[in-house]
Amino acid sequence: MLVNENSAIQASKQAYTNTLEPFEKAGKLDNNPAQVKRIKTITDKLIQQAMSLRPNTRDWQWSTKLIDDPQTVNAWCMAGGKMAIYTGLIQKLSATDDEIAQVMGHEISHALLNHSAERMSLAMANNLALELLQNMTQANAQHVSLATAAAQVAITLPNSRGSETEADKLGILLAAKAGYNPNAAVSLWQKMAQVSGNQGFEFMSTHPSPENRQQALQKLIPEMMKHYQSAKK
Template identity: 55%
Template sequence: MKGKSHYKYTKSMKNWLIITILLLLTACATSPTGRSQLMLISPEHAISASREAYAQTLLPLQKEGKIDNDNRASQRVRDITGRIITQAIILFPQSRDWEWSVKVIDDPETVNAWCMAGGKMAVYTGLLEKVQPTDDELAQVMGHEISHALANHTAERMSMAMATQIGMLGVAIAVGDSDHAGLALTGSALAAALAINLPNSRSSESEADLMGIELAARAGYNPHAAATLWQKMEKAGGGGPPQFLSTHPSPTNRQETLQQLAAQMMPYYLEKTERPIYPLD
């Protein structure tokens, strides 16, 4: 009986695995730049999970008094980010309904910033203090991070993590390891939180560079600041790369590419037009 039961279990799990593999092969989407993406997690699900993860991330920091302590710094970040959000909504109307938010986290040792799906953002004081970006350079950071969200990179990274788990499950089934074959997938909110700390692919980085520098230029920020920002980021690392660079791998020709993009984006920057600020709390 035990052998027969195990046979039925293994057969059903193998059937499930076949269905899952077919899902992996068909769950594709296209990014704003035309790149093919693995999308096991829908953008809507990623936004919902990120909303929960954002609240869970900020709550203990709020209790410790580490959120928006410096009113001047927080207002500066909101103003710059708000101008970029306005342009993001123009180019990507679906983001109009996002619950946009940006918080400054008091952590002088962390040189980092991120944007979850749905426009949930944070900037660490370490980035402001150690890099000391100009407004134009800070706009490049926020444009880049917002572009990760607009291009559904959170959902993509969550999907990659899920695909990895499915692959491990497949190995467990193949070798008959029933103890590990039934492991549950990581919770969505946790997966969304982990996604912002996972390294981006180079294709995702190039995509965010292209989209971000355009958003910042349209918002009235000098695109040539993108190259000087990355120079400052590398110097801020000292003996090792800051966290921002560990999750944002830098191709060797990145600064050269950014300089070329800057020349293309100058017309947007030089436009004599109003650059309204999206209101952020």
């Protein structure tokens, strides 16, 4: 670990702006009010559960952005609750609210479990962040630190199998407590496998899905249903 959580959160603020800037300039950020409202409703409920689990995250500057890119199936959450989801994930999977909640609950869990700092450390240790800085134009590189570059690179790196398992468990719990059906965790990955084929979805590359993943999630559902039913009441 070359980066602690506080440093990761600070670096992610600028990294978030840098990552979203090209989409904003192209008019591809939050340009569908109905979809934006839908995603915000889901993530707001998940954020409430995250803050209940880790009260200190009430100080995070949570944010969710919808990126209009119908070809990209992806979503991510940086340290400090800086999130984005691409329209491609919603459209190509015909994702239900319950399935979107599983995706974003999983991504939020990576931030809660400090996996963002782990990936930032990996980016710095392997000089990936330095390469990004060197490839930036002088204008874009202004105000960009090595840590900020690492935070930008981190969202493209795969998590370890252990980190994925942790985020699966916590993500399905957050979603269930927020009132979203845990069965959607399984249907989500079934859809992902069916639709992906050889297209090389970015979400699949950063979220390795071994055959036993769906089975592991399936085993969690009976316990999660208790939280889901309680939330629905």
